[in-house]
Amino acid sequence: MFLAIDIGNTQTVIGLFDGSEIVARWRLSSGRERTEDEFTILLRGLLGPTGYRADDFEGAAMSSVVPPVANALRSSLEKLVGSRVLVVGPGVRTGMAIKIDNPREVGADRVVNSVAARERYGAPAVVVDFGTATTFDVVDADGAYIGGAISPGLEVSMDALVSATAALRRVDLVEPRSVVGRGTVEAIQSGLLYGYAGLVDGILARILEEMDRTGAGRVATVATGGIASFIVPLSRLVSTVDPTLTLEGLRIVWERNL
Structure with missing residues (x-):
């Protein structure tokens, strides 16, 4: 199992993958004031009904344009799925050449x-x-x-x-x-x-x-x-x-x- 999280300015989208198949998807407000503990409670509430446990997860990947939300959510994810949280940014292998000025x-x-x-x-x-x-x-x-x-x-x-x-x-x-x-x-x-x-x-x-x-x-x-x-x-x-x-x-x- 794998979690994909895209944090936007207004909304955050979370996808639960089993292999290459999305088996559940949620759209939430990005909640810039949410704490790590609040995200942990929220994620457990979403994942609980799916029947999957933390041990089932290989890890998570996250993209974000809101650093405070990313920091809190990353800490929460590390509690749930261990330290296997990939935050997409400079230095991450994408397999795509980026040909822009910066x-x-x-x-x-x-x-x-x-x-x-x-x-x-x-x-x-x-x-x-x-x-x-x-x-x-x-x-x-x-x-x-x-x-x-x-x-x-x-x-x-x-x-x-x-x-x-x-x-x-x-x-x-x-x-x-x-x-x-x-x-x-x-x-x-x-x-x-x-x-x-x-x-x-x-x-x-x-x-x-x-x-x-x-x-x-x-x-x-x-x-x-x-x-x-x-x-x-x-x-x-x-x-x-x-x-x-x-x-x-x-x-x-x-x-x-x-």
């Missing part, structure tokens, strides 16, 4: 997404990860990570709109009846959902144009992340949704470091 500054989640995309869909590929920020990560035809783009996430965009206006409020992320909203709620939904789909397709189109000039050929476009299901149906360029991509990438990186 390889140490790229987020671990972006690296493991790219590793998984290359493994599952081949190279070249572009991964769009919908989270607090939306990231676009590019794997070239040689299978190397060459960078990408970062934009504010959909929820961040909604929060900015609401906080900067006096009369507008948060809305449910539901596709409106038409692009032309018949009321304020539908108008906000239209602007957010269709506008964000336009952002995604606009950035993807420019990335694909650049890759085409290098003779990249067919490029896999893969989406993951908590709100991918809201945006991808409105996108004209994303071909695949893979909700477990990051967890799969953590499993692959773990196996390369055994």
Whole structure:
């Protein structure tokens, strides 16, 4: 058994693997104020109903963009599964060349997404990860990570709109009846959902144009992340949704470091 944990700014996703198969998956708030003891109680509560004991685990791998949460959760995991906790970062073997100006500054989640995309869909590929920020990560035809783009996430965009206006409020992320909203709620939904789909397709189109000039050929476009299901149906360029991509990438990186 193996645990994969991806700690994002807003949510943490945990995957329980039996071999290469995900047998359970949980999505939690990242809880920046949680202590090591709180994480231990939480993890035991999640794992208890599965019937697996600490002795069943080979270890765990973790990616994080929130260092305080990573530190507390790592200590908790070490109590549960021993000292076999891999934190993805500089010095960890990923099997992927990182060809950017400063390889140490790229987020671990972006690296493991790219590793998984290359493994599952081949190279070249572009991964769009919908989270607090939306990231676009590019794997070239040689299978190397060459960078990408970062934009504010959909929820961040909604929060900015609401906080900067006096009369507008948060809305449910539901596709409106038409692009032309018949009321304020539908108008906000239209602007957010269709506008964000336009952002995604606009950035993807420019990335694909650049890759085409290098003779990249067919490029896999893969989406993951908590709100991918809201945006991808409105996108004209994303071909695949893979909700477990990051967890799969953590499993692959773990196996390369055994």
